Amino acid sequence: MTKLPTSLLRETALEAGFDLMGLGPARVPLQARQSLEKWIENGSHGEMAWLQRNRQVLVDPRLFLPGAQTVLSLALNYGRPREPLDGAQIARYAQGRDYHRSFKAKMKKFLPLLHKLGLKREEYRAGVDAVPLLERSLAEGAGIGFRAKSTGIIHPYVGPWLLLGELLLRGEAEPSIPPPGSCGTCTACLDACPTGALTQPGVLDARLCISYTTIELRGPIPPSLREAQGNWLFGCDICIEVCPYSSRQGARTDDPDLHTHPALETYDLLMILACDEEQWNRDWTGTAIRRARREGLRRNAAIVLGNLGREDAAPLLERALQDADAGLRTAAAYALGKIGMGRKALEKATQKEEDPHLRADLLASLEASIH
Ligand code: B12
Numbered sequence: 001m002t003k004l005p006t007s008l009l010r011e012t013a014l015e016a017g018f019d020l021m022g023l024g025p026a027r028v029p030l031q032a033r034q035s036l037e038k039w040i041e042n043g044s045h046g047e048m049a050w051l052q053r054n055r056q057v058l059v060d061p062r063l064f065l066p067g068a069q070t071v072l073s074l075a076l077n078y079g080r081p082r083e084p085l086d087g088a089q090i091a092r093y094a095q096g097r098d099y100h101r102s103f104k105a106k107m108k109k110f111l112p113l114l115h116k117l118g119l120k121r122e123e124y125r126a127g128v129d130a131v132p133l134l135e136r137s138l139a140e141g142a143g144i145g146f147r148a149k150s151t152g153i154i155h156p157y158v159g160p161w162l163l164l165g166e167l168l169l170r171g172e173a174e175p176s177i178p179p180p181g182s183c184g185t186c187t188a189c190l191d192a193c194p195t196g197a198l199t200q201p202g203v204l205d206a207r208l209c210i211s212y213t214t215i216e217l218r219g220p221i222p223p224s225l226r227e228a229q230g231n232w233l234f235g236c237d238i239c240i241e242v243c244p245y246s247s248r249q250g251a252r253t254d255d256p257d258l259h260t261h262p263a264l265e266t267y268d269l270l271m272i273l274a275c276d277e278e279q280w281n282r283d284w285t286g287t288a289i290r291r292a293r294r295e296g297l298r299r300n301a302a303i304v305l306g307n308l309g310r311e312d313a314a315p316l317l318e319r320a321l322q323d324a325d326a327g328l329r330t331a332a333a334y335a336l337g338k339i340g341m342g343r344k345a346l347e348k349a350t351q352k353e354e355d356p357h358l359r360a361d362l363l364a365s366l367e368a369s370i371h
Contacts, residue, residue, distance in 0.1 A: 004070060004173040008113065013074055016109035017255060019158055020075040022176035024142030026061040026068035026168055032137040033059040039203070046207040048216055054132035064133055065125040065168040072110075072167040073135075073142035075153075076103060079161035079246075083260055084231075086268035088304045091211065091235025093163060094288040095260055101286075102257035103128045103165045110167060119169065128165035135164045142166075143176035149201035150189040150239040156181030160240045181245075189239035194228040198239065210236035214300045215292050220330040223361060226303050227338075233269070233300050234289050261287045269308075272301040273316050295325040302328060306335025314341040321349040329353075330361045337365035 006023060013021035028036075036058060045051040057063040061071065078099065080092050093099060107126050114124055127133050136153050139145065145155040145162065154160040156179050183201070190198045197208035206212040210232050213221045221229065240246060263283045267275070275284075280294040289297060302320060305313040313335065320332035321342075333349065336342040346366045353359040 004072075004117065004169065004171045006174055006176070009072060009110075009173075012110055012113050013072075016106040017076070018074045018106060019077040020073075020144050020155060020162070022073045022139070022142035022144045022178075023173040024071050024073065024138065024175050026065070026071045026138070027141065028059045028061065028134055028137050029141070032134060035203075036134065042205075044203075044205045044207065046212055046217065048206065048212075050132075057132040058134050061133060061138065061168055064127070064131070065170070067123070067170045068125075068168040070169045070171055070173045071138045071142050072169060072173075073139040073144050074103075074107070074165045074167070075139065075144050075155070075158075075162040076106075076165075077158050077161055078163050078258060079159060080258060083264070085233065085264055086270075087308050088231045088233040088269055088301070089237070090233055090264065090289070091237050092161065094234055095264060096258040097261055097286050098288045098290075099163055099257065100128050100130070100288070102255070103163065107165060107167065114167075114169075117171070119171065123170040125168045126165070127168070129163075133166065133168075135166060138166055139164050140178075141175075143178035145179060146181050146183075147202065148189070148243070148245075149183045149187065150198060150243065151202055151204045152240065154181065154243070154245050155179055156245065159245050160243050161246070186244060188242040188244065192238050192242040194230065194238065195225055210238075214296070218293070218296065219327045220358070220361065221299065221303060221327065223330075223334070223364060226331070226334050227307065229300075229303050230307055231304050233272075233304050234292055234297065261289075263287060263289075269301050269305050269310070270313060270316055273298055273305065273313065273320065295323075295328055298323075299325070299327040299331040302331035302335045306331075306338035309339055311339055311341060314339060318342045318345040321345055326355070326358055330358060330365075333362045333365035334368075337368035340369050343369055 010021050040052050062068050078093055139153045140147050145153040148154045195208040197205055199205050214234055317332045317336050320328050336346050350362040350366055353362055
């Protein structure tokens, strides 16, 4: 295999609808490898056990694709305006159809070229997000952008609203020249994070990140993080919204996959709280929001309703106190405590709760409601 043709690959990427393409070594630098080890040892990954399980592959992309030499990193600009749902917010990446699908569909447009270049099926492998790869380290090495203090990859002109994916390839390529740019002395993201999840520049404690608690965490959201969640129903964009690079690019409207998913236009928070299995499967298929699972989204809705002081939610919240899911029960109790309603139901639920931790959690909500 000779050198991969950079300009042909770039042309294909742009034709497929990607905003950025870069080539770099299929290698994770030593500093990143060590940082990952430290991050996992500290438990900063929370309950995302797959990160720990896959740590060997994460630091060595050749375990993902044997013989991989090059990463062709791709980025999609998903910048778009805020579209609140009944006073709640949803991370922008999840407002449209599930981006994983459209990303992969766009990547398929590379296949004819790869085959033309003589690459066989076992000589390339694609990845988007849910893959054991440190996508940001690879993207940085492929010159997509610089590593920001928020831990994200930012392109100085295209901005921080970038989704990443990559093709690991056998074959060598001229590494792309990284664009200029850095965070400089700016600490806007660290200062704005309502839970202090960015513990140092470039280091995120996922356990504190609203994106983690609302998407990845199963069960109760820790009591200390419920108020700080504010009106975030799924994910959180604060560290990107406050970034000065954020204003440098406009919203994309030409990609139909980025158009708002119908569920986000038809549901309100009360409907989400009451959403049953049938509705979940019928209406929420094809959104990235499914990652939180139905119980998780209902739990998040309960917290947001509490934080918004929505008294009209009290009857549904009282009903949610009986739910089989502990995350939802504790969230409903929190919300009722916050709104100062449904005390009798809360008392009853507290007495009925068998798990001592959950009982203490419910009791705290009951006390909050009295004071
Ligand atoms: C797990 C995960 C999460 C977790 C943990 C996030 C995190 N920062 O690690 C949670 C659920 C919190 C999350 C949130 C979000 N995510 Co996410 N997530 C991932 C996933 C699946 C793995 C990331 C990972 O491996 N983390 C482990 C850490 C160790 O990896 P890392 O950040 O590369 O770590 C390096 C640095 O921290 C650095 N480092 C470590 N210690 C130190 C110390 C010092 C001093 C320094 C300087 C550096 C340093 O070295 C580490 C190793 O390379 C990737 C997809 C993928 N496969 O890569 C998407 C991904 C990172 N997420 C993405 C997005 C869009 C988000 C959100 C914006 C979504 C949202 N709006 O809610 C938020 C952003 C929150 C944030 N500030 O990071 C995008 C980021 C795109 C970009 N432009 O950078 C990715 C790449 C998905 C994609 N395919 O587009 N995510």
